[in-house]
Amino acid sequence: MSTSRTVEETPPGPPEDEPARSPSPPRPTLPAWLPFLAGSLAMLAVGGYRLTAVSLDWDEGATVSASGRPVPEILGLAGHVDGVIAPYYLFLHFWTRVFGSSDLALRAPSLIAMALGVGLVAELGRRLIGPATGLVAGLICAAIPALSYYSAQARPYALAFALATLATLSLYRAVERPSWRRWCWYAGFLLAAGVVHILAATVLVAHLIIVAGRWYAGRDRALLRALPASAVTAVALAPLAVLGAREQQVQLAWVTSPTWRDVAAAPEQVVQSAQVAFLLVGLALVATVVLRRRTAAELVVLAVVPVGLMLLVSLAVPVWVPRYGTFALGPLAILAAGTVTAPARPSAGTLPRVALRATVVLALIAVEALPAQILARQSHSSPDSRGLAGVIEANVAPGDGLVFGDFAWSLRPTVEHYLARHSWTAPDAAPRDLLLTRDAGRLGSLDAQECADVAACLGTTPRIWLVTPVSPAHPIDAATSKMHALRARYAVTATWAKDQGMVSLLVRR
Incomplete structure (x- = not known):
């Protein structure tokens, strides 16, 4: 009687997202380890599907170029461009010395990091709300096109996603029991996230807001230990931030200030699917109520x-x-999963309904994400350097030369990456890079130095393979000194287009 009266007199409040505490709590229906494992395996399966179907893209050209250099040259590059990504280049430099530099070896760290990151999102959802929410959040992440895309790209974004999520998870562990040891772990993970990509350290601002809210609610002085931990991390990352700011005009010169239209488009652009973004944001808004x-x-x-x-x-x-903004997708997935699973209680009556609801939502997200998932495995909106190299291999003749047009900073390392893997490649058969005088590594740049006197360097080479991006008119008609020298001595006899790139066979007149 007394228990019943107590329940009836309890004032209504917002729905709980955790099972109510009781002297004899119900036995968990899902093992604690299941969300992490399921999320990681799902991401590993989805991200790993046709991992190398697309050849190395524009930005991966910079990765191949930088990571293949000796350590001093990587550090030299950092002083001019890509300084904030230099730690990733150093990591991949040592990774490829062990595992090789195939497409699979180059992209495997991203796939592994993204799988672990998604598992950590699932674990965070389990800790904050419950096992069912964590499980669904991990499966939602596996369906998000952007996470699949960056799990198959040899760039630092998957590592940043994983480490930023790990820092957030360690924050909550420190908030639960704010010991110095836990705050030190938190600072270490946050520092690692910022080192991998400096903008991942922006999660620190969100973390400080969370700590401030927790402190205001309970006035727990132990939470103030977050301040020195955060300060030490910020100071440690300051040189990298200064370096990035100094190189902004070189590395991000093409980026413009955002408009209100850019702000409105941010969810779609970060998720890489308007439909999936709409679903996730809608579910997240409902989560603020339930x-x-x-x-x-x-x-x-x-x-x-x-x-x-x-x-x-x-x-x-x-x-x-x-x-x-990729690392913000984890919290968004947890919010969306919370909407689906929040009413659940570990009882036989509610769990089947929640399972059905989760299945329907996951299926809907997967269907809406499918076009973007397919596209990510067909094109990265970059030249198909593998296909361009294949054309050269199939039609090469002894004594052929090789010339790169615009965007040679990416085309040169990616095309040569694939040419070096063809079985026919030998010193007497491989086309020679006719205009190269100093490689990019020696210059501390992503761009190599080419001949000033193009005509002299072309010499009497009978045939030349010209590699360029696709353009409305043929690149040889461009009004540049390089193309003028080629146009005066050679005629275009054949052209092959491969995605956003093209290769043309030029024969001396």
Whole structure:
């Protein structure tokens, strides 16, 4: 009687997102390890499917070029461009010395990191809300096109996603029991995230907001240990941030200040699917009603504040590129999963309904994501350097030369990456790079130095393979000194287009 009366007199409040505590709690229906394992395996399967179907893209050309250099040359490059990505280049340099530099070896770290990152998202969802939410959040992440895309790209974004999520998870562990040891672990993970990609450190602002809210609610002085841990991390990352700011005009010169249209398009651009973004944002908005207020508010802070900060900074110093917001997708997935699973209680009556609801939502997200998932395995909107190299291999003749047109900083390393893997390649058969005088590594740049006197360097080479991006008119008609010298001595006899790149066979007149 007394228990019943107590329940009836309890004032209504927002729905709980955790099972109510009781002297004899119900036995968990899902093992604690299942969300992490399921999320990791799902991402490994989805991201690993046709991992090398697309050849190395524009940015991966920079990765191949930089990571293949000796360590001093990588450090030299960092002083001119890509300084904030230099730690990733160093990591991949040593990785490829062990595992080789095939497409699979180059992309495997991203796939592994993304799988672990998705597993960590699932674990975070389990800790904040419950096992079912963690499980669904991990499966949602596996369906998000952007996460599949960056799991198959030899760039640092998957590592940044994993480490930023790990830093957030360690934050909650430190908040639960704010010991110095836990805050040191938190600072270490946050530092690692910032080192891999400096803009991942923007999660620190969201973390400080969460700690401030927790401190205000309970006035727990132990939470103030977050301040020195955060300060040490910020100071340690400051040189990298200064280096990035100094190189912004070189590395991100093409980025413009965001407009309101860019802000509105941010969810679609970060997710890489308008339909999936609409579903996730809609479910996340519902989560702010059905979840506990503090849990929902903190997840919103984690998803919105880092991206909002980058957009705000970009008004003065343009740095916003949608791929930099990838690590905000974890909290968004947890919010969406919370909407699906929050009403669940570990009882026989509710779990089947929640399982059905989760299945329907996951199926809907997967169907809406399918076009973008397919496209990511067909094209990265870059030249198909593998296909270009294949054309050269199939039609090469002894004594042929090789010339690169625009965007040689990426085309040269990627095409030569694939040419070096063809069985026919030998010193007397491989086409020679006719205009190369000093490689990019010696210059501390991504661009190599080419002959000033193009005609002299072309010499009497009978045939030349010209590799360029696709353009409306043939590149040889461009009004540049290089193309003028080629046009005066050679005629185009055949052209092959491969995605956003093309290779032309020129024969001496």
